[in-house]
Amino acid sequence: MLGSVIIDRLVTALRCLPGVGPKSAQRMALHLLERNRERGRQLAAALLDAMDQVGHCHLCRTLTELPVCRICASEKRNRSLLCVVETPADAAAIEQGTDYRGLYFVLLGHLSPLDGIGPEALGLDVLARRLHDEDLAEVIIATSSTVEGEATAHYVSEIVRQHGVRVTRIAYGIPLGGELEFTDSGTLTHALSGRREFGESP
């Protein structure tokens, strides 16, 4: 299109980024080539490092380059509280927006039988082992308030109850149908502090 195979390939590759269409991709490619080659190289190096070195925390399954992530390894956290979220971005939203200082468990998705995502894919065996091995006082379920998030919450709550651990759900302060990741911190704090026993009417 611009008569360069290499630039065309870069434009195509940039479109793997979410929210980037053909025009944005072209603008990004030309911006880097014309003004910012060094930062383009740094981006390539950061991408390779991340794609090759980032794995999952053995305890909470969040994305990290360490065997056990910093939060799970920290001695300052309340180890009797466990918050179950769908994605690392959800954990980051709670971490940044509230004063929660317990541990996390990241499902890396939600139950979706039609897409073949069952309990094993969400690491619920790992969660069950932790419930058995660790001295947890409460599990807070903070999946999104979507249909799949609710179904997942229900399924997880059953597992927690089987281990005799108190299970709570963050309050419906968050907008119905909304995604947890994009909720403001005030609403998130409210939802955390207003959590209720699973199954209890509001």
Add this chain to the structure above:
Amino acid sequence: MLGSVIIDRLVTALRCLPGVGPKSAQRMALHLLERNRERGRQLAAALLDAMDQVGHCHLCRTLTELPVCRICASEKRNRSLLCVVETPADAAAIEQGTDYRGLYFVLLGHLSPLDGIGPEALGLDVLARRLHDEDLAEVIIATSSTVEGEATAHYVSEIVRQHGVRVTRIAYGIPLGGELEFTDSGTLTHALSGRREFGESP
């Protein structure tokens, strides 16, 4: 923030892309890590190839990995017509949106004395040499209709006139104050065919 130095570095690096803020960068990083590692590696490879191998065409100064770009090397182009544009994206817009089949000359910017961008930075010495060496019948000036684009057009037109070559300016079909790169192809075609002698009143 997510407790991972490598992910933080990737999020920071992604912000070098135009139009990408902290939230988008985090979303992009997590999207690649969770779902698309192979395409993330392909993006890194495409970035490195482009940053290291893409240079400028010796004739028209557009971005290309070849010594002379495909358009300048093509035997199918009308070699007596030369269209002067500010950026490779502008050349691409004309190429995609109109039936122009002459050659291009890419200034890679516009005159901007306050930013230290003078005639040399725009390769006007290369243009003067081409005007002397080649058998050009007409130079079409297609800089943007911004203040800097107009000033650049005037400066370039003087150089072309000194070589006794006809010089034209694309018509004011394009919206005033607008950027050429984002003009629709109908307006671009109209502007090209309605070009007029430089200095002539509309």
